[in-house]
Amino acid sequence: MPLDQEELEAIQSVRTGTRHVRAGEVILDHDTNGEESMTLFSGWAMRQRALESGRVQITSFLMAGSFIDADFELANGDGYSIEAITDVELCVFSTGDLKKRFGENAVLSRALATLAQSEEALLFEHMTDIGRRxxxxxxxxxxxxxxxxxxxxxxxxxxxxxxxxxxxxxxxxxxxxxxxxxxxxxxxxxxxxxxxxxxxxxxxxxxxxxxxxxxxxxxxxxxxxx
The missing domain is CATH 1.10.10.10 (Winged helix-like DNA-binding domain superfamily/Winged helix DNA-binding domain)
Known part of the structure; x- marks a missing residue:
């Protein structure tokens, strides 16, 4: 969603820094600090679930703009992780401060809800892929x-x-x-x-x-x- 300068500055005010991750390295797993959230600024990454057998299911591919809420993502279990496919650059935020800022701004709240809706639509389509195509x-x-x-x-x-x-x-x-x-x-x-x-x-x-x-x-x- 388009954001005005005030809304962009509100997001920037809770950004704690940037992080560079090389291709093949883990961005998030059960050892990650759950108090951070990230957006993928550039590069490609993947969400994946490793089974006891060693088999892996990639659940989604992340591109520029994808949002990573570490606290939510880690609730999926120890076998779940996010890995960089290419070299990536991440914008890092304090999850608590970010959620507070979004809660205070109706436009940002709608933007976050729209982003969640888009992620849900992708998952529904992927379920159709596996089940019916x-x-x-x-x-x-x-x-x-x-x-x-x-x-x-x-x-x-x-x-x-x-x-x-x-x-x-x-x-x-x-x-x-x-x-x-x-x-x-x-x-x-x-x-x-x-x-x-x-x-x-x-x-x-x-x-x-x-x-x-x-x-x-x-x-x-x-x-x-x-």
Whole structure:
């Protein structure tokens, strides 16, 4: 949501600093100080859940603007963590001071509620992916979602965007094997729908791919709840 200078200054007043985390390092786990909150200023990260068996489920990918409430995130258990995929820069806040500031400002409260609503919409769509879309439809939908999210942030062209994810990330996010992901990516390229090369995702036929996986970007467009 657009914020005026007064609201931006209110947020800045409770920012305690910035933090740089290298690719592959942990941003948050059960050892993290739960009194801090963060926003992802630049780079990519992932929320993940490690099982006793060693298998990992990636629950979401974080991009610029994503909010991390450490106290809330840590309630998910010891196996839950957030890890940097690329080098990232974080803005760090005192959770208590931030919540107090948001509670005093109606516009900031609405902005936070809208952000929470957007996160919920993403999770609902991902539940549909796993429950009702085929593996190929799931992958196609994720690629379109990723391109659209970056385009909304002003970080993508009409038919391409940055894509630092490896095939193992896609497999762990969608509950698929590496071999299956590899075959599907090849098929998407052969059909002239999408391809990944040199750290970029290319959407070669947006309309065709959208029709195939029933992609509608309305769930990615935040709507104020009041």
């Amino acid at each position: 085929t593996a190929m439809e799931r992958l196609a939908h994720f690629l379109l979602e990723t391109h659209t999210r970056q385009k909304m942030l002003g970080m993508a062209g009409n038919d391409y965007c940055s894509f630092p994810l490896r095939q193992r990330h896609l497999a762990d996010a969608m509950g698929l094997s590496l071999e299956h992901v590899n075959r599907m990516l090849k098929e998407l390229k052969d059909k002239g729908w999408a391809s990944i090369a040199d750290g970029r995702l290319y959407i070669l036929d947006f309309s065709g791919l959208s029709r195939y996986c029933d992609f509608d970007d309305s769930y990615l467009r935040p709507r104020p709840i009041f």
